[in-house]
Amino acid sequence: HVNVRFDGPTRVFTISNQKGGVGKTTTAVNVASALAELGAKVLVIDLDPQGNASTALGVAHTSDVQSIYDVLVGDAPLAEIVQPSPESSNLFCAPSTIHLAGAEIELVSQVAREHRLRTALNDYLAVHPTDVVIIDCPPSLGLLTINAFTAATEVLIPIQCEYYALEGLSQLLGNIRMIQKHLNPELQLSTILLTMFDGRTRLAQQVAEEVREHFPHEVLDTVIPRSVRVSEAPSFGQTVITYDGQSVGAVAYREAAVEIAGRAMTDNEKGH
Ligand code: ADP
Ligand code: MG
Numbered sequence: 001h002v003n004v005r006f007d008g009p010t011r012v013f014t015i016s017n018q019k020g021g022v023g024k025t026t027t028a029v030n031v032a033s034a035l036a037e038l039g040a041k042v043l044v045i046d047l048d049p050q051g052n053a054s055t056a057l058g059v060a061h062t063s064d065v066q067s068i069y070d071v072l073v074g075d076a077p078l079a080e081i082v083q084p085s086p087e088s089s090n091l092f093c094a095p096s097t098i099h100l101a102g103a104e105i106e107l108v109s110q111v112a113r114e115h116r117l118r119t120a121l122n123d124y125l126a127v128h129p130t131d132v133v134i135i136d137c138p139p140s141l142g143l144l145t146i147n148a149f150t151a152a153t154e155v156l157i158p159i160q161c162e163y164y165a166l167e168g169l170s171q172l173l174g175n176i177r178m179i180q181k182h183l184n185p186e187l188q189l190s191t192i193l194l195t196m197f198d199g200r201t202r203l204a205q206q207v208a209e210e211v212r213e214h215f216p217h218e219v220l221d222t223v224i225p226r227s228v229r230v231s232e233a234p235s236f237g238q239t240v241i242t243y244d245g246q247s248v249g250a251v252a253y254r255e256a257a258v259e260i261a262g263r264a265m266t267d268n269e270k271g272h
Contacts, residue, residue, distance in 0.1 A: 004261040006040045006131035014152040020139035022160040023195035028136040029056040033239040034257030036090035040131040046096035053136040054095035057085040058237040061095035069099040078124035104142040117147035149179040154190040161197045161204040195224040222255040
């Protein structure tokens, strides 16, 4: 059986890729659920106005619900808007609502506009010890994504094993360097996860090889296969971990979670 511990400082992941439809949200909720199953206390912050992560975690996010919008724009404490997810007693979600769509513009005139999430999260963590925070970002580099980068300790990039997979990646790396320089020197690109992998196609294999060549340390050994069960789960308000725990997608996301958890442990043991 896997033996993982969560005794280090809180790890805050931002799931980033400026492309839409590459598996950001799917990765955020399934890695979160799998880590919770392993015993970690996990908070997912839904920063995408579409609210797909909130849906997949079975958390209410209609327009009358208090959401991360009220935290970023209205100064509500994060603790006030966080909801438990029915997925697991270890799993919590700060939902997004459609109001968040206006936040990109409303934030422009706010004081400390790049640090709002970081400040709110630090206040929350001081009272609610949490092992892992996972921030699901919209597919753009606006103030919401910049808030996520500023609050995070690690970046996780999901890469879809398809044409143009690497397109936009150098821009993303440039953005990360810019954030490191000006807003968050501690931010690390720690993890790359290959998603929607179809082993039957040569193309998917070529993309995987190319990404591994460029990022030998960051790419997880685990690859997430393309699987209908993964895409069905959200319509039941569930992750695939709960929806069909024996399916190939659930097994793969569990393995990815074990790798992610294990990497922090190795670093701690090295004394980093
Ligand atoms: P993003 O958040 O980057 O826009 P999503 O996670 O929403 O991407 O994924 C885009 C679409 O692909 C969704 O319909 C999702 O259900 C589907 N999808 C994601 N991962 C898989 C997978 N491993 N197998 C099959 N479908 C997937
Ligand atoms: Mg998404």
